Amino acid sequence: MKVIAAYSHKGGTGKSTALMLLASAIEARGQSALLVDCDPQRNFNMYRLQSEEIGCWSERLEVRYLDFEATGIADLESGLMAAEDSGRFDYALLNLAGVDHPFNREALRYAELTLLPFKPAATELSELGPALEVIRNLEAEREVGAARVLFTMMRPKLTVAASAYRDAALDGFPVMETRLRDTAIFADIVMRGLLGRAIASTEAQASGLEKMQVKRLREALDDCQMLLAEVDAIIAAEGRQA
Numbered sequence: 001m002k003v004i005a006a007y008s009h010k011g012g013t014g015k016s017t018a019l020m021l022l023a024s025a026i027e028a029r030g031q032s033a034l035l036v037d038c039d040p041q042r043n044f045n046m047y048r049l050q051s052e053e054i055g056c057w058s059e060r061l062e063v064r065y066l067d068f069e070a071t072g073i074a075d076l077e078s079g080l081m082a083a084e085d086s087g088r089f090d091y092a093l094l095n096l097a098g099v100d101h102p103f104n105r106e107a108l109r110y111a112e113l114t115l116l117p118f119k120p121a122a123t124e125l126s127e128l129g130p131a132l133e134v135i136r137n138l139e140a141e142r143e144v145g146a147a148r149v150l151f152t153m154m155r156p157k158l159t160v161a162a163s164a165y166r167d168a169a170l171d172g173f174p175v176m177e178t179r180l181r182d183t184a185i186f187a188d189i190v191m192r193g194l195l196g197r198a199i200a201s202t203e204a205q206a207s208g209l210e211k212m213q214v215k216r217l218r219e220a221l222d223d224c225q226m227l228l229a230e231v232d233a234i235i236a237a238e239g240r241q242a
């Protein structure tokens with residue numbers, strides 16, 4: 001079971017979206033994932049409820065909630081171990097709350113890959129350095145698997161000073177990019193659930209404009225699958241085996 005975490009010190013960086021895009025690709029591939037909400041916002045659960053309403057959820061995805069402030073890290077560990085032992089899941093996705101908290105730092109120790117979604121906008125830059133610092137410290141202790149900053153959103157036109165600030169914060173830290181930048185697709189993921197399921201349910205009665213929608217969803221799913229392939233390759237090359 002491959003454990004992938006999304007981590008940032010701030011809300012709204014794209015953590016839940018990035019993991020849900022991966023979940024969509026995992027599901028479409030016929031594999032299964034345990035989706036662990038370690039964030040009181042319970043974004044995974046929100047996706048599940050909305051998808052279920054329109055028959056777009058899949059039994060191959062299971063959502064669990066952990067109240068990170070109430071639960072110790074031991075609960076996460078035992079949950080992950082039980083999930084691994086059950087043999088039911090190919091992946092576990094950890095959706096961490098967007099705060100710097102000891103629980104999150106501990107949780108990263110279980111991840112074979114940590115994604116740090118980041119909107120490369122000038123206003124966000126101050127958040128990146130401290131989050132990377134945490135990862136670098138864990139790396140120094142050999143307590144974390146692979147890690148990547150995941151640039152989300154359009155590449156903005158950063159000022160020269162902001163670019164220099166970003167590069168200084170990154171200081172050679174490896175980055176990935178999502179090709180998915182179509183906000184309408186994110187609305188679709190939220191409103192209509194898993195992309196593969198949404199395609200299947202739309203395709204049946206698609207006519208005219210809906211055919212265009214199906215095409216857009218298909219392209220988005222292709223992008224998700226490319227992201228998942230990239231994630232798998234990183235884990236195979238650098239990740240620890242859980």
Ligand SMILES: Nc1ncnc2c1ncn2[C@@H]1O[C@H](COP(=O)(O)OP(=O)(O)OP(=O)(O)O)[C@@H](O)[C@H]1O
Pocket residue numbers: 010011012013014015016017018039041043097098151152153154178180181182183186187
């Ligand atoms: N790659 C992307 N391109 C464009 N918009 C994106 C991208 N990823 C996420 N978003 C948008 O950014 C907003 C925040 O995303 P998301 O909810 O995934 O962030 P989060 O880090 O989980 O936030 P929180 O900490 O509040 O749970 C959403 O409106 C989402 O649609």
Ligand SMILES: [Mg+2]
Pocket residue numbers: 015016017039041043095
């Ligand atoms: Mg979230």
